Amino acid sequence: MTDFPPPPPVDPEKAARQRHFALGLFRLSGALLVMFGFLVLMQRFSWVQGGKAKAMGIIFVMVGLFQFIIVPRLLLALFRKPPQ
Template identity: 80%
Template sequence: MNDSPPPPPSPDPEKVARQRHFAIGLFRLSGAFIVMFGFLAIMQRFSWVQGGKAKAFGTIMVLTGLFQFVIVPRLLLALFRKRPPQ
């Protein structure tokens, strides 16, 4: 007797496309927030980081945010093109 579970239902392609679009938008939005946070750090708006450390920290945050805003969505799009919703 075979006790294997039935195969999962195939996902709705439209629903998968909406989820992917939402994920890309979320990455862009969070990247923009990280960039803004980095600029605030560069302007030394936080008491916990000041001086040269604030500028270095802010620069790292801005570069990270830009990477997340520009590069990550493109990588996700390339991945989604390889695996279209089925």
């Protein structure tokens, strides 16, 4: 077997900053997806019109809401677990 050196110590303040940044980034991208989905629903783009625009817009809105609401909560639960 190979012996790996122990991992370097983790600065808790730096880890907290990175986690906060990741949560903010997920929320921001989710909000942008929701806004883009509403623009598609309103048929503001010439490349998607009619029924396809409504279906595509609903998909974007649902994915954006999931990313804005659920993903940060899942990440928080993951961050609260002690490292193994």
